[in-house]
Every structure is written in C-alpha cells, then in structure tokens.
Amino acid sequence: MKWLALWIVRFYPQWWRQRYETEMLALVDDLSLRPADLLDLLFGMWDVHINLTPSHKEDVMFNNRYTFTGITLLLLAVAILVALFVPFISEDQSELLLFAAPMLSLLAARALHTRWRDTAPRAAQRLVGAAYILLGVLVALFVYGSITALVFESAMPPLIGLVWLLATVGFVTWTIAAARLSLQTDALHSALCGVGFLVAAAYVGMLFLLFVNPGSLVSNAVVTLFVIINLAWLLGLAQTALTHPTHLNPSS
Amino acid sequence: MDELGTFTDTAVLVLLSLAGGDKHGYAMIEDIEEVTGKRLGPGTLYGALARLEDYALIEALPTNNRRKPYRITPDGRAALQRYLHHLRNLSNTGLARLEDKA
Numbered sequence: 001m002k003w004l005a006l007w008i009v010r011f012y013p014q015w016w017r018q019r020y021e022t023e024m025l026a027l028v029d030d031l032s033l034r035p036a037d038l039l040d041l042l043f044g045m046w047d048v049h050i051n052l053t054p055s056h057k058e059d060v061m062f063n064n065r066y067t068f069t070g071i072t073l074l075l076l077a078v079a080i081l082v083a084l085f086v087p088f089i090s091e092d093q094s095e096l097l098l099f100a101a102p103m104l105s106l107l108a109a110r111a112l113h114t115r116w117r118d119t120a121p122r123a124a125q126r127l128v129g130a131a132y133i134l135l136g137v138l139v140a141l142f143v144y145g146s147i148t149a150l151v152f153e154s155a156m157p158p159l160i161g162l163v164w165l166l167a168t169v170g171f172v173t174w175t176i177a178a179a180r181l182s183l184q185t186d187a188l189h190s191a192l193c194g195v196g197f198l199v200a201a202a203y204v205g206m207l208f209l210l211f212v213n214p215g216s217l218v219s220n221a222v223v224t225l226f227v228i229i230n231l232a233w234l235l236g237l238a239q240t241a242l243t244h245p246t247h248l249n250p251s252s
Numbered sequence: 253m254d255e256l257g258t259f260t261d262t263a264v265l266v267l268l269s270l271a272g273g274d275k276h277g278y279a280m281i282e283d284i285e286e287v288t289g290k291r292l293g294p295g296t297l298y299g300a301l302a303r304l305e306d307y308a309l310i311e312a313l314p315t316n317n318r319r320k321p322y323r324i325t326p327d328g329r330a331a332l333q334r335y336l337h338h339l340r341n342l343s344n345t346g347l348a349r350l351e352d353k354a
Contacts, residue, residue, distance in 0.1 A: 005294075020298055026318035027277040027294050037293050044295020052302060 001033045008041045016048050262292060262300040263309075267332040270310060270324040277301070277319070304328065 005028045009021060031037060269275060269283045277297055285291045292300075301322065304310040309328030313321040324332070 016302075020302065022318050023277060023315070023320040024294060024298055027281075027297075030278040031281070031294065037295075040293025040295040042295070044293070044299050047295070047299050048302075052299075 001035075001038065002028060004038055005033055005041055008038065008045060012045050012048055016052070262296055263304055264332070264335060265290070265292070266297070266300050266304060267309065267324055267328055270322055271329065271332060274313060274321045274323045276316070276321045280322075 006025065009017070009024055009028070012021070265284045265288065266280060268287070269280045272283065275283060277294070281292050281294075281297060301310070305312065305322075307327075308325055309331055310322045311325050313323055
C-alpha cells in the first residue's frame, strides 16, 4: 500500500513537492497506512491543485517555461500520434489540426503569458486572461468532443446516453467556470492544471480504447473511469465555488 | 480563522496540538488522535499545515531526519485563543438556554 501512497504523492504539484514532499514521505513511512489514507492523499492532491496556489511561494511550476513547454510538446506529440491513428470524424487526416490546435494555442499563450507576466500593463494582462479563457474552452471542447465522438462509436448502449450527458454538462460547466475565472491568474493556473488532468486522462482512455476491442468490458471500464474523473472534476469545481468563492470571483 | 475555509476544523486541531509543544507530522497525528479520537489523514494534515504556514500561524523548524517539526507562532496562539474564547461563549450561551428551558 505504501508504494501506492508514494505514487499518489508524485501527482502533487511541483511547487508543493519541493516544499513538502520529503516530510510527507517521512510521514507516509511512519504511518501504518489504511485504505482511507490513500483516499485522503487523493483528496489532498485534488485540494492542492484546485484550492492552493504557489503565488505567495516561489512560482516554480509556472515560471519554468521549459517544463511547461516540454509538457505541452509531449501532449502535442501524443495528440498527433492519436490523430494519425484515429480519424474520428472522417477519414481525412487534416483533422490532425483539430488535435494539434489547442495544444499549440496553449503553448503560444503560455509563452505570451511568461513574457508579459510582470511587465505588461493591465489591459494586456486582460488580453492574456481572455486568451486563457478561450484556451480553456478550446481544450474542454477538444477533450469532451473527441472522447464523446470516440466513445459513441465503441461504448455499450447503456453508457452512451450517460457519456453524452456528462460531456455536455462538463463542457458547459467548464465554459461558465472559465468565464468566471477571468483574470484570477492563480485560479486559472489551478484550472489549467485540472484541465491538464482531464487531457491526460482523456488520452489514456483514448489509447486504451484504440487497443482493446470496442464495446468490451475493458473499454467500458475505461469509459466508466473517465465518467468518474468527469464527476470528480465537476464536484471539485462546485466545492471550490462553495468554499472558496473568491477563487471564482473575477472582481476579487 | 475563517479564511482557512473548509480546513478550519483541522487547522484548529493542528494549532491545538502545537500549543502543547513543537511537533512533526506523525507526532501531530498521534497527539490529535489521542485528544479527539479523530485520526487525520496525511493529505488533510498537510493541506492544513500549508494554509496555517501561509497565514503565519505556524512556522517550520529545521528538518530533523526528513521530519520537519512545526511551532505555533504568537499570531497562531492568539488566533487559537480567540477561537476558543468564541467557542466558550457559544457553549456558555447554549448551556444557559438549555437550563432555562429545563
């Protein structure tokens, strides 16, 4: 059980791990771990990603443009690989652009943000904030849209309706949340982290679905997992809105 | 301590534990379990520690064999005192009302 705990800790944000990982791992070593502790670590990870920001600490994760660029490029490479093998709307491979565009936009906006972060006037920062919102919507559209399209082809009939519902609700919720996040850049960072998780989960799901028999128990298990991740994301947003309304308040 | 949001309960428990002396994470979990019967998970504990540290209500001491002890700050002590006074007033009022009705 300990290895699982250590594995979960690796998914805490970089800035958090730099500050707390050593002592947290020491604590995990000391504790007689129970299953509840693993869940607690998972919820703790979610809480840190959504509710805590490194702004007051050294902004390790988001000031490191090389790490960010590396991650984005990696995602882009995966997207291209997937796009090559999954012409999910038609057989036209030019749809590769559909996969690549959000990632390229993310990269471009990130570069802009890093460059202008401290020196740009308020108006320019607003533009960057608006770009982030657009990106959030694009990424959400991409994730929910592609997963839904793919799953629609392969899921067993009882799941299809649920996936469509989740896709719609998830997309609308994210769009509203992105609009409300506005210029709260720290919150935007957290939100992008959350979307990053979704993107990663989506790719894992898509790759699984590629290699397993569509409609099999395994592919449906993957779909179910994705639905659970969706729900967790939505609950996380709701929880943030209820307990930390300032994180979702553009005027604060 | 309202600014600590949903972690207020845990934050109070951590402050309460540290009011009895400097402790690292595991010692805090044991102490809190002994006092309240409630066992904090590692994720919950570190969520509270991070917030308390942000608000300068606790401070980290030098690491000792991977374990970092924490100490309650004067601000933390004052915040805990305010909270406990508030709780005592609440408790007194509640008990008085219950006795009035009896």
